Amino acid sequence: MSTERPDIVLVLADxxxxxxxxxxxxxxxxxxxxxxxxxxxxxxxxxNTARCSPSRASLMTGLHPHQVGVGILNFDDTPDxxxxxxxxxxxxxxxxxxxxxxxxxxxxxxxxxxxxxxxNASWPTRRxxxxxxxxxxxxxxxxxxRTLMRDETNVEHEAEQPxxxxxxxxxxxxxxxxxxxxxxxxxxxxxxxxxxxAPHWPxxxxxxxxxxxxxxxxAGWDTLREERLARLVEEGIxxxxxxxxxxxxxDPRVAAWADTTDHAWDARRMEVYAAQVDRxxxxxxxxLDTLERLGRLDDTLVVFLSDxxxxxxxxxREFVTAFVPMQETTRExxxxxxxxxxxxxPGGEDTYMSYGxxxxxxxxxxxxxxxxxxxxxxIATPLVxxxxxxxxxxxxxxxxxxxxxxxxxxxxxxxxxxxYPETRDGVRVPPAEGRSMLPALNGxxxxxxxxxxxxxxxxxxxxxxxxxxxxxxxxxxxYAIETxxxxxxxxxxxxxxxxxDLAARYDAWAHRCGVLPREAVLALYERRGKGLPPE
Ligand SMILES: [Ca+2]
Numbered sequence: 226m227s228t229e230r231p232d233i234v235l236v237l238a239d240x241x242x243x244x245x246x247x248x249x250x251x252x253x254x255x256x257x258x259x260x261x262x263x264x265x266x267x268x269x270x271x272x273n274t275a276r277c278s279p280s281r282a283s284l285m286t287g288l289h290p291h292q293v294g295v296g297i298l299n300f301d302d303t304p305d306x307x308x309x310x311x312x313x314x315x316x317x318x319x320x321x322x323x324x325x326x327x328x329x330x331x332x333x334x335x336x337x338x339x340x341x342x343x344x345n346a347s348w349p350t351r352r353x354x355x356x357x358x359x360x361x362x363x364x365x366x367x368x369x370x371r372t373l374m375r376d377e378t379n380v381e382h383e384a385e386q387p388x389x390x391x392x393x394x395x396x397x398x399x400x401x402x403x404x405x406x407x408x409x410x411x412x413x414x415x416x417x418x419x420x421x422x423a424p425h426w427p428x429x430x431x432x433x434x435x436x437x438x439x440x441x442x443x444a445g446w447d448t449l450r451e452e453r454l455a456r457l458v459e460e461g462i463x464x465x466x467x468x469x470x471x472x473x474x475x476d477p478r479v480a481a482w483a484d485t486t487d488h489a490w491d492a493r494r495m496e497v498y499a500a501q502v503d504r505x506x507x508x509x510x511x512x513l514d515t516l517e518r519l520g521r522l523d524d525t526l527v528v529f530l531s532d533x534x535x536x537x538x539x540x541x542r543e544f545v546t547a548f549v550p551m552q553e554t555t556r557e558x559x560x561x562x563x564x565x566x567x568x569x570x571p572g573g574e575d576t577y578m579s580y581g582x583x584x585x586x587x588x589x590x591x592x593x594x595x596x597x598x599x600x601x602x603x604i605a606t607p608l609v610x611x612x613x614x615x616x617x618x619x620x621x622x623x624x625x626x627x628x629x630x631x632x633x634x635x636x637x638x639x640x641x642x643x644x645y646p647e648t649r650d651g652v653r654v655p656p657a658e659g660r661s662m663l664p665a666l667n668g669x670x671x672x673x674x675x676x677x678x679x680x681x682x683x684x685x686x687x688x689x690x691x692x693x694x695x696x697x698x699x700x701x702x703x704y705a706i707e708t709x710x711x712x713x714x715x716x717x718x719x720x721x722x723x724x725x726d727l728a729a730r731y732d733a734w735a736h737r738c739g740v741l742p743r744e745a746v747l748a749l750y751e752r753r754g755k756g757l758p759p760e
Contacts, residue, residue, distance in 0.1 A: 274630055328416070395508065535587075617667050
C-alpha cells in the first residue's frame with residue numbers, strides 16, 4: 226500500500242453482553258475476535274448508549290443521540306419528541322472520512338431513519354456511504370429480513386434463495402466490498418462499517434452451529450456466571466477492586482437454575498444465541514482473512530464492540546403480535562410461531578424467540594441490569610482494537626480508562642488524519658462531544674472526562690470516582706464506581722453533596738443536549754399504547 230492512512234473496519238454486534246466472547250471470559254467460541262484482542266488492546270470500561278438506534282447515532286456522529294434526533298428509536302415522535310431521523314446538522318464518520326479521501330462501505334443494519342420506504346436524507350446512501358447493503362429497520366428474521374436494501378433498491382427477494390442467511394450475507398458483502406475496493410482503488414484507504422444484527426432476537430441460527438454448543442450450557446446460568454466471573458478476574462478485565470463478592474450476586478428477579486424446570490428448552494435458547502455470536506465471529510474471520518490475503522491487514526484499524534448489553538425481553542405472543550413487525554410466514558409459506566413457547570426449539574425460520582432475562586444476566590456478567598437501562602449491565606461493552614502499524618501498545622494488553630461512544634468518531638478521525646468539520650452543507654454542526662482514545666489505546670495515561678447517558682428517562686453520569694444513576698421514575702442512586710461496578714452499595718444518603726454536584730452536571734448536560742424530560746417520554750409511550758419496558 227502506498228498510503229499511510231489505515232483502512233478502518235468498525236464491527237458492531239447487536240444486543241451482545243459484556244462477557245459473551247472468549248476474550249472477555251465467555252464460553253462462546255470467538256477465535257477471530259479473540260485474535261484481535263491477542264494482537265491488540267481491550268478496554269475494560271467502554272460504554273455504549275443502552276439501545277440500538279441511540280448507540281448507532283452516537284457511534285456515527287460523535288454526538289449524543291438526543292443531539293442528532295435519535296433519543297429513543299427510529300420513530301417519528303415529532304412534534305412532541307425526537308424525529309427518529311439522523312439530523313442533517315451532524316457529520317457522520319463516513320462523511321468526514323470521505324473528505325479525507327476514504328472510500329466508504331456499510332454492510333449490515335442502519336436503524337437511523339424513520340421513513341424506511343422512500344429514499345430520504347437520513348438513509349446511509351445519503352449519509353456518506355459509497356456502497357451499502359443491509360437492513361434499514363432494527364430487528365427481524367435472519368432468514369427473511371424486511372427493508373433489505375442494496376444502496377437504494379429493495380432486494381428482499383434475494384433472501385428467497387435456499388440457504389440464504391442474513392449474518393452470512395452481511396459477511397459476504399463486506400468481503401466483496403473489500404475485494405472490489407482493492408481491485409479498483411487499491412491505493413486508497415477505505416472505511417467499512419460492519420454492523421451485524423446478531424445476536425439480537427429472534428433466535429435464528431444454522432443448526433450446524435447450534436449443534437456445536439449441545440450441552441455447553443447444561444450447567445445453568447448460576448454456575449456459568451461464576452465461571453465467567455472467575456475468567457474475567459483471571460484475565461484482569463475485572464479485578465477484586467471492582468466489587469469483589471458483590472459481583473457474583475444474582476439478580477433477585479432471576480430464578481435459581483436449580484429451581485426451574487424447562488432445562489432442556491432453556492439450554493437450547495442459549496445454544497442458539499451462542500451460535501448467533503459464533504456465526505458473527507466466523508464472518509469477522511472471513512473479513513480478516515481477506516484483508517490478510519490482500520496484504521492490508523496490518524495497516525487496518527479494526528474496532529469491535531456491541532451496541533448495548535444483553536436483552537432481558539421475554540417475547541410473549543401478545544408483545545410480538547402487537548409490536549414486532551414480524552414476517553408471518555417462512556419462505557416456504559409455513560406459519561412463523563410468534564414469541565417464546567417453552568418446549569418448542571428455537572433456531573429455525575418458523576420460530577421467533579428471545580433468550581430471556583436469565584441468560585441476559587449471564588451475558589452481562591458480572592454487572593446489574595440489561596439493555597434499556599444505564600446501570601452497568603445495560604451499557605458496558607467489550608471494545609477490542611487492533612492496528613499493528615499504528616498502535617505501539619503491547620499486544621494483548623488492557624486499558625482501564627473509561628470511555629463512551631462519542632469517543633469513537635474522534636479516534637477514527639485521528640487515525641485517518643481526517644478533520645471534524647464545523648459545517649455540513651452550510652449548516653453549522655455541534656462540536657464533537659468526545660475525544661480521541663488513541664493516546665489511551667497506546668497506553669498513555671490520560672485524564673478522565675465526565676460521561677453521560679439517558680435513555681427513556683433512565684439517566685446516569687460518571688464523574689471521577691462516582692456514578693450517579695437512576696431508573697425512570699426513581700430516585701438517584703450513587704455508587705463508588707471504581708470499587709463497586711456491581712452497583713451494590715448505594716451511597717446517595719451518605720453523600721448528598723456528591724449527589725447534588727453530579728445531578729447538576731447531569732441536568733446541565735441534558736439541557737444542552739436536548740434530552741426530553743421523563744414526563745415527556747412517558748407521554749409518548751402512552752400515546753403509542755405501550756408502556757415503558759417493565760423492570
Ligand atoms: Ca441493540
